Amino acid sequence: MSDIAGFDIARIIELLPEVGVALGQTFVMLLVAIPIAILIGTPLGVWLYSASPTGLKPRPKLHRVVDSLVNVIRSFPFLILLIAIIPVTRFVVGTTVGTAAVIVPLTINAIPYFARFVEQNITQLGAGVVEAARSMGATRGQIVRDVLLVEARPALLGSITIMTVSFISYSAMAGLVGGGGIGDFAIRYGYYRYETAVMLFAIVLMIVLVQAVQIGGTRWARRLDKRH
Amino acid sequence: MISIRNVSTRFAGKGGEEGFTAVDDVSLEIPAGSVQGIIGFSGAGKSTLLRNINLLERPTSGHVLVDGVDLTGLGDEELRRERHQIGMIFQHFNLLNNRTAVENVELSLKFAGVKKAARRRRAHEALEIVDLAEKAKSYPAKLSGGQKQRVAIARALVTKPKVLLCDEPTSAVDPRTTASVLQYLADINQQLGITTVVVTHELNVVKSIADNVAVMDAGRAVERFAVDDLNSGRFHPQTEIGRYLLDDDLHITRTPLAERSRHTAAKGAAETKEHAGV
Numbered sequence: 001m002s003d004i005a006g007f008d009i010a011r012i013i014e015l016l017p018e019v020g021v022a023l024g025q026t027f028v029m030l031l032v033a034i035p036i037a038i039l040i041g042t043p044l045g046v047w048l049y050s051a052s053p054t055g056l057k058p059r060p061k062l063h064r065v066v067d068s069l070v071n072v073i074r075s076f077p078f079l080i081l082l083i084a085i086i087p088v089t090r091f092v093v094g095t096t097v098g099t100a101a102v103i104v105p106l107t108i109n110a111i112p113y114f115a116r117f118v119e120q121n122i123t124q125l126g127a128g129v130v131e132a133a134r135s136m137g138a139t140r141g142q143i144v145r146d147v148l149l150v151e152a153r154p155a156l157l158g159s160i161t162i163m164t165v166s167f168i169s170y171s172a173m174a175g176l177v178g179g180g181g182i183g184d185f186a187i188r189y190g191y192y193r194y195e196t197a198v199m200l201f202a203i204v205l206m207i208v209l210v211q212a213v214q215i216g217g218t219r220w221a222r223r224l225d226k227r228h
Numbered sequence: 229m230i231s232i233r234n235v236s237t238r239f240a241g242k243g244g245e246e247g248f249t250a251v252d253d254v255s256l257e258i259p260a261g262s263v264q265g266i267i268g269f270s271g272a273g274k275s276t277l278l279r280n281i282n283l284l285e286r287p288t289s290g291h292v293l294v295d296g297v298d299l300t301g302l303g304d305e306e307l308r309r310e311r312h313q314i315g316m317i318f319q320h321f322n323l324l325n326n327r328t329a330v331e332n333v334e335l336s337l338k339f340a341g342v343k344k345a346a347r348r349r350r351a352h353e354a355l356e357i358v359d360l361a362e363k364a365k366s367y368p369a370k371l372s373g374g375q376k377q378r379v380a381i382a383r384a385l386v387t388k389p390k391v392l393l394c395d396e397p398t399s400a401v402d403p404r405t406t407a408s409v410l411q412y413l414a415d416i417n418q419q420l421g422i423t424t425v426v427v428t429h430e431l432n433v434v435k436s437i438a439d440n441v442a443v444m445d446a447g448r449a450v451e452r453f454a455v456d457d458l459n460s461g462r463f464h465p466q467t468e469i470g471r472y473l474l475d476d477d478l479h480i481t482r483t484p485l486a487e488r489s490r491h492t493a494a495k496g497a498a499e500t501k502e503h504a505g506v
Contacts, residue, residue: 128318128320128322129322129323129324131284131318131322132316132318132322132323132380133335133339134284134311135282135284135311135314135315135316135393136311136312136316136335136336136339136340136383136387137307137308137309137310137311137312137339137340138308138339139308139339142338142339146335146338146339147324147335150324150326150327151324151325151326153326154326224326225326226325226326226327226367226368226369227325227326227369228369
């Protein structure tokens, strides 16, 4: 009885080790790309807010340049970005194939993505707390660290959750450069080889992954949020 | 103590729009330890003038001296240091939602460069002054409007400033809370001798805590008087806006109830006839 309702259980069990490898690759991609995106995207987003005409230290001309640069990177469909930056990828990780090679375009895509979230979340805090901090004689750095980033923390956590979910899906395109991952697994076995059961199994795994990230992220953000 | 000398603040217009002058050549001397009220309607320039004192809004021209120091002549760094001497509270409190009451107060000390060890103790002391010691660990969302404003007062006071600027401090709280907030401001002014400036659109507020009042209209200080003179009838407003602001009567034209019901009854009867096609 290895075939339940047309599902070849034996085949799935046979592929389980490979599923494990694929899941591992997805985790590696996310665990490298997302923290780097947060690390670089946060200061970039803060700068986008701060240098804007209504920001803490307006630099309108430079702001316009950086702002459009962010838009340019954000405009690329991920698949095209993946190919377009192959020279950069080779320079950074020394190879253009494999999981390491996918991490580079993923990260490059994620940085401006997260920077926009940071900019948006900070802008929405309103002028009141900034004005209060200025009246207390805070430096710009203190306003960012002790006021803006603290007040925006729950929103930022929500943004990280959204970004992680998006990138679970983006990472599926990693297959194009042999990057692996669970999405790539679903495409290779399920889609290309018509192994529907295997594909569905992989998709269920991805659904579980996304649900876990979203539920976990939402709970954490709610715990941090003291507005209610 | 605070000397505002020929201060003007103009805002540039955006695109083709014309700019406008929020504060127009205002001079005002505020004696040490006094409470100065600034009253006016929305858009009269009173909040901008208040922001001119700590340079949250830098005046386009003129000078602001606090305790003999010309703030308008200072660089960013020196200005920040002077601001530790000038506390400020706001209509909407502007507390940090993700920090507890005591953390909000501590932040002011952190910005003033006070060492971490002393911050918590001093923040608790400041909360005691506004009788909120037991709410130290509450987040702002768990506090009432009056309590939030008291935390804001503690935050402004904790650095032991010489000046306290209050921007519509009671406009977002109910009347009973207004009285309580004003009592705290009056007590603090008297006990700590802090020079206080209160911007408001409510006559009651200036009458109850100010020593001197300036009436603002279209960016200018059009009337100045001592509250004592107003109360004793020695002061009479010279301007239309002054008379209006200092008058408790809102001058609403309104038919008394008895006549009004006769009116409506008659009108109602006429309408009924109309509907019936008579």
